[in-house]
Amino acid sequence: MMSLALDETVTSLETRLRASEKTVAEQSAFIKELKEKQAEQTAALKELKKEREERKVSFSASLLESGAGNTGPDDEEGNLIYQNVITNIGNAYNPDTGVFTAPVKGVYHFTVFAMGQGHESTGTGVCLYRNGARVVTAWSRQPDERVSASNGTSLLLEENDEVCVKLWPNSWVYDNENHLTTFSGHLLFPM
Template sequence: MNMKTPGAVLLLLWSGLVVVAAESGGLQDEDTGAAPTQLTCQPDVHSVLREMSALMAEQRVELRYTKTQMEAMETRLRASENKAETMETRLRASEKTVEEQRAVIKELKEKQEEQAAAVKAVGGSVNLTGSQVEELRREREERRVSFSASLVTSGSETFGPFSKPTTLIYRHVITNTGSAYNPYTGVFRAPVRGVYYFAVFVYGGGHASTTTGVSLHKNEEHVVIAYSHQPSLQYSSSNGASLLLEVGDVVYVKLWPNAWVHDSYNHHTTFSGNLLFPM
């Protein structure tokens, strides 16, 4: 609409000038017949038209420049809006993080207040007596339970066969942290309630009718067996289990009826146990 307005103005101006020129020329012809006046008026009209054309061209250039500037400003405005949205998203994330941290701090404060109240209830002091320190040390030591033992300390010996199950006594102690295993009875007694892992390894010689085998027991309960048989040469087998034990529960190994096992200074036949975690 704006681009057409200067053309319309120019057309109207041109029409008006032609009319004026025509009337002026007609009058002069009637009075004096002076034709040079028409020739003098025509150059003025062309000059005005040229000036208006130049003005229109200048306006077009300015319009294009203005349009370019507006497009650039629109692009910058969109970029600013995108940045604002990004900053708003980051701000929300930061607010969420702050709220989470406040919740953690609040929880820590509550625990601290509970601990302070507990300390106040026992006399308002965290200083431990000698007996309390000893009790804590004993509880820590009780939670360190691990042992391994083999049948013989030196030499070589075969145990069995016997007609009925017989408890094996593993006399050579390799390790016995917590002293829960008794090398004189072959029995492990649980010092704390927890989950323990036990493993047995057996070694024997091949025989046509004699097998090699032992069974793991918890109290009076049979748990697993390590058992093998072949007519010749030496061979071995193993087994293990995780057990939930109460304080005072016992675990031990029995020789399988009519079976034998062999051990030597190489310690082939072993019994081991470890406290995995207290409960």
């Protein structure tokens, strides 16, 4: 009788042990699956952070790094090269060419400020261009003293679209160590 009860107890314990071992194996497989999903999510998050960093675009530059003087007047429009880079997050502005190249498709906001010497026949004027087409102009003229002009616009740009500022024909701009003539742009949001 005792042997029968002992056999039943052993059988019951063996059954419970096998069930526990099966549960442990299932839980181990589930934990492994969770770890794999966590690794995938960590990689996806890292990629999203990288994309977000790539989409941070903002620059501001003034015409002259040092010294003072007029640029222009010239008979034809010519690119203004803003040499004094104040900020260039995303490195989309090229201070060697004066051209901003959109790194991603999105809506960007640009501003131009131009300072000039007042003169009866020479105005102060600049034009903002997108891919070779004039978008906005800032222009002013007065007979003496300093004169300023400014303008801005928001543009939907495709990746690799180019934006630059050109001097208005037969006008001039002035800059000095106070950085009076500037060109700035910022990505408002990607599309």
